[in-house]
Amino acid sequence: MTARKSGFMIGAVAGAGVACAALAGVGMRMGPAGAAEPQVIRTSGAPAPMFAPPPGAPLSFADIFEQVSPAVVQIDVTSKAAAAPKLRIPGLEGFDIVPRGQKPGDDGEEAPGPKQQSSGSGFFISADGYLVTNNHVVADADDDGINVVLKDGRELKATIVGRDEGTDLAVLKVVDPKAKGAAFPFVNFENQAKPRVGDWVITIGNPFGLGGTATAGIISAYNRDLGDSSSTFVDYIQIDAPINRGNSGGPSFDIYGRVIGVNTAIFSPTGGSVGIGFAIPADVAEATAKQLISGGKVVRGYIGAQIQPFTKEMAEAQGLGDVKGAIVADLVAGGPAQKGGLLPEDVITAVNGVEIKNGSELTREVAKGRPGDTLKLSVLRGGKPRTIEIRSGVRPAEKELALNDDDNQDDGAEAPAKPQVQTSIALGMTLSPIDDTARRTYSIDPAVRGVLIDSVKANSDAGEKGLRKGDVLTSINGEPVTNAAQVATAVEAAKKLQRPSVNLRIVRGGRPTIVPLKIAP
Numbered sequence: 001m002t003a004r005k006s007g008f009m010i011g012a013v014a015g016a017g018v019a020c021a022a023l024a025g026v027g028m029r030m031g032p033a034g035a036a037e038p039q040v041i042r043t044s045g046a047p048a049p050m051f052a053p054p055p056g057a058p059l060s061f062a063d064i065f066e067q068v069s070p071a072v073v074q075i076d077v078t079s080k081a082a083a084a085p086k087l088r089i090p091g092l093e094g095f096d097i098v099p100r101g102q103k104p105g106d107d108g109e110e111a112p113g114p115k116q117q118s119s120g121s122g123f124f125i126s127a128d129g130y131l132v133t134n135n136h137v138v139a140d141a142d143d144d145g146i147n148v149v150l151k152d153g154r155e156l157k158a159t160i161v162g163r164d165e166g167t168d169l170a171v172l173k174v175v176d177p178k179a180k181g182a183a184f185p186f187v188n189f190e191n192q193a194k195p196r197v198g199d200w201v202i203t204i205g206n207p208f209g210l211g212g213t214a215t216a217g218i219i220s221a222y223n224r225d226l227g228d229s230s231s232t233f234v235d236y237i238q239i240d241a242p243i244n245r246g247n248s249g250g251p252s253f254d255i256y257g258r259v260i261g262v263n264t265a266i267f268s269p270t271g272g273s274v275g276i277g278f279a280i281p282a283d284v285a286e287a288t289a290k291q292l293i294s295g296g297k298v299v300r301g302y303i304g305a306q307i308q309p310f311t312k313e314m315a316e317a318q319g320l321g322d323v324k325g326a327i328v329a330d331l332v333a334g335g336p337a338q339k340g341g342l343l344p345e346d347v348i349t350a351v352n353g354v355e356i357k358n359g360s361e362l363t364r365e366v367a368k369g370r371p372g373d374t375l376k377l378s379v380l381r382g383g384k385p386r387t388i389e390i391r392s393g394v395r396p397a398e399k400e401l402a403l404n405d406d407d408n409q410d411d412g413a414e415a416p417a418k419p420q421v422q423t424s425i426a427l428g429m430t431l432s433p434i435d436d437t438a439r440r441t442y443s444i445d446p447a448v449r450g451v452l453i454d455s456v457k458a459n460s461d462a463g464e465k466g467l468r469k470g471d472v473l474t475s476i477n478g479e480p481v482t483n484a485a486q487v488a489t490a491v492e493a494a495k496k497l498q499r500p501s502v503n504l505r506i507v508r509g510g511r512p513t514i515v516p517l518k519i520a521p
Contacts (some may be wrong), residue, residue, distance in 0.1 A: 020119070043149070050457040060253055061202050067216045068257045070151045070185035071124045072250060074206040075133055075158070075172075080143035081116035115142075121205035121250030122148070122172065125289060127183035132289050133249030134264050134409030135163045135170045148174050150184075151212060162292030165397065166233045166300065166367075167284055168264055170249075187251065190285035195219050203241045203277075204265055205250030217241030217275075224278060225360070226265060233300075234364050237261045245279040252279045263283070301369030302395035304335020306512065307359045310347050313516040317477065317494070317501040318383055320345075324357040325349040325380070329505070330512040340390035343381065345478045345505060345514065351380035367395060382478055412480040424484030426491060427502075427517050428460025429453050429467065431484040442470040448507055450474035451484055461518040467506060474512070475505040495519060 058064075118136030124130070131148070138146055138160060146158040163172040176182060195201070202216045224236040237340040239252060243263050252261040261279025291298045300429065310327040328346045331338040350356060351365035352375060369375050369392040377388045424431050431451045434444060438452050453471040456463045475481055476490040494502050501516045 028493075056242045058200065061214065061255075062202075062215050064253060064255065064257050065200055065204065068187050069204055069212060069214070069249075070251055071187045072129060072151070072204045072330075073122050073124070074149040074211045075120045075122050075137055075249065076118065076147040076149065076210070077118050077138055077141045078115055078141040079118070079142055079146075081114040106449060119206055119209045120248040121246065121263070123204075123249075123251045124184045124186035125189070126186050129160065129174045129184050130289075131158075131172050131174065131175075132262060132285060132291060133172060134168050134262070135165055137170045137249045138170050138172065139163060139165075146172065148172070148475070149211065162296040164288050164292060164298045166298065167280060167288050168234075169262065169280065169285060169292070171289050187253075187257065187259050187287040189282040190254060190256075190260055191281070193254075193261060195254050197221060200255050201239050201241050201260065202253045202254070202255075203239070203243055203247065203250060205243065205247035205263060207246045209245035209246055215242045220276070226278060231369060232360055234280050234284055236265075237281055239277050239279055240275045241277065241450075242275060245287065247277075258282075288512075293410045298415060299371065300367035300395040301339075301371065301373060301375065301392035302335075303330030303337040303366055303375065303390050304393060305337040305342060306330040306332075307348070308363055308514060309358045311516060313501050313518075314503050314514065316502045317499055317516050318380075319497065319499060320347075320380065320383060323347070323349065323380065324355075326356060326359040326362040327514050329514050336390050336393045341388050342377070342379070342390065344512065345381075345475065345503070346388075347380040348377050349380060352376050353378075366392070413473060424488065426463045426484060426487045427504075427519070428457040429473075430455040431473065431487060432485065434472065442472075443509065444472060444507075448472055449480065449482055449483060450507070452489065453506075461520075462515075465515055465517070467515065468508075470506040470508070473504055474507055479504050 013168040030146075049437065055171060090415075115417060121132055122131045122133035122137070125132055141160070144157065147154050148158045148162070150156070156176055158172040158174045161173050163170040174184075176184075179303060197219050199219050200216065201219050202214060204212070204214050207213050216293040219237060220240050221238040222235065224238045226236060237252070239261070241252070243250075243266055247263050251259045251265045252263055254260050255464075260282050262282075262285045263277060263279050265278045267274065267278070288298055297413070301455050306329045307326040308329050310323070310325045312322070314322045315321060325347050328337075328342060330344055331342060348356065348362055351362060354365050355360045356365060364377060371392055371394045373392045374392045375392050375506070377390060379386050379388050430453070432454045434448075434450065434452045439443060439446065450472045453469060453473060455469055456467050473481060473487065476487055478495065481487050481488055481490070499519070501518045504515045504517055506513055506515050
């Protein structure tokens with residue numbers, strides 16, 4: 001249930017157990033106590049309230065803990081463990097040797113695989129038993145394999161209401177058959193009075209299966225990108241309150257006991273807490289939870305375009321100064337964007353009047369639309385503005401999108417010796433026509449037109465930016481190319497306009513991308 005990526009432990013705060021062993025929760029009991037009422041200050045003309053802490057720093061977080069901790073739970077999950085591989089002896093391919101400690105199933109059936117247990121955290125958001133946790137805490141749970149342990153020691157079975165991979169959130173539902181009509185203690189999301197960087201934060205969760213554990217710190221930063229798929233829809237809150245394995249899905253509170261985030265990841269070179277944690281903001285968590293409760297899933301808008309950030313260098317190549325946005329690398333055949341008239345290398349600067357600065361912001365604004373909604377995209381094409389209206393589709397599941405990406409990865413095949421053909425050198429690359437041999441070697445789709453990159457100088461800008469033999473150059477500065485002479489002409493035209501670089505559309509393994517290359521003086 002953990003993954004390491006760029007130093008981040010994405011989902012690492014879900015405590016993984018060992019096969020056939022469970023971590024015991026140690027409950028903590030505290031008496032009830034009140035907490036100070038929030039003070040909200042409104043300034044003249046300000047539509048949203050400002051966060052205002054009570055006078056002075058708190059001398060203790062005990063009142064907050066006693067107020068909110070009954071709503072925080074330990075979540076124990078039973079799931080299948082990876083089975084030990086069967087041994088095969090050459091020459092006896094029809095026989096499997098079962099490793100010691102494993103028994104074959106009766107009547108030749110496969111024996112049930114080993115089980116493992118892991119622990120996470122969660123919290124009630126309603127009196128009737130709905131609670132929020134991380135998707136990665138429960139994603140692999142067996143049927144009837146989720147147990148929720150309350151602060152008062154009750155252990156209840158939980159069912160999954162819905163899961164959302166895009167935000168790494170899930171909603172569970174529990175019912176206490178012995179206490180019909182009884183209400184569960186719950187906490188509320190706070191998404192208006194936003195704490196400032198430097199304000200106090202307290203987290204409660206189940207680190208290492210210990211249960212009912214509080215830690216405190218401050219909000220360190222907002223709008224953090226973890227570099228994984230969930231960052232597409234989440235600008236994370238960075239906190240320094242220690243969170244560890246097992247804290248996944250637990251809440252972060254402000255000093256009034258309101259939920260400001262859902263703990264989901266840590267940054268750790270060692271695998272343990274080093275004081276840098278990340279939480280999903282309350283507004284994202286609340287909106288996602290409401291959709292999961294109402295429909296069991298989150299439905300997002302979709303236009304069917306592969307996009308990438310429109311960098312400063314790309315803008316300079318088109319003479320657009322400091323324009324920010326996202327550039328279209330490719331379109332899904334028959335998708336909403338293609339039907340609406342969007343083209344590769346269009347630069348999208350706004351959606352429904354909301355300015356966007358990068359691809360993540362574009363995806364979020366598009367995702368806000370419901371299927372069938374009309375999305376008005378502000379676009380620069382050839383440097384000239386225009387508006388394109390697209391009828392939104394339904395965004396596929398993240399696994400499906402990831403599978404499509406994986407299917408298009410090239411296999412790194414080396415090109416065999418090929419007949420001598422006419423080549424040309426431009427921008428540090430040797431270019432040649434695409435023949436049948438090249439198409440077979442590099443799996444170039446028959447529909448792809450352009451010139452083949454035969455070699456790249458390592459010390460060139462093209463080499464430093466990762467272009468390589470077998471890539472296909474399909475256009476330069478938005479103009480299609482089918483031979484090397486067209487590339488040279490486009491470079492000369494850019495020089496006359498005193499542009500420092502040109503934008504190349506490169507196709508590798510069926511996946512296009514836009515790469516800005518500097519023009520050598």
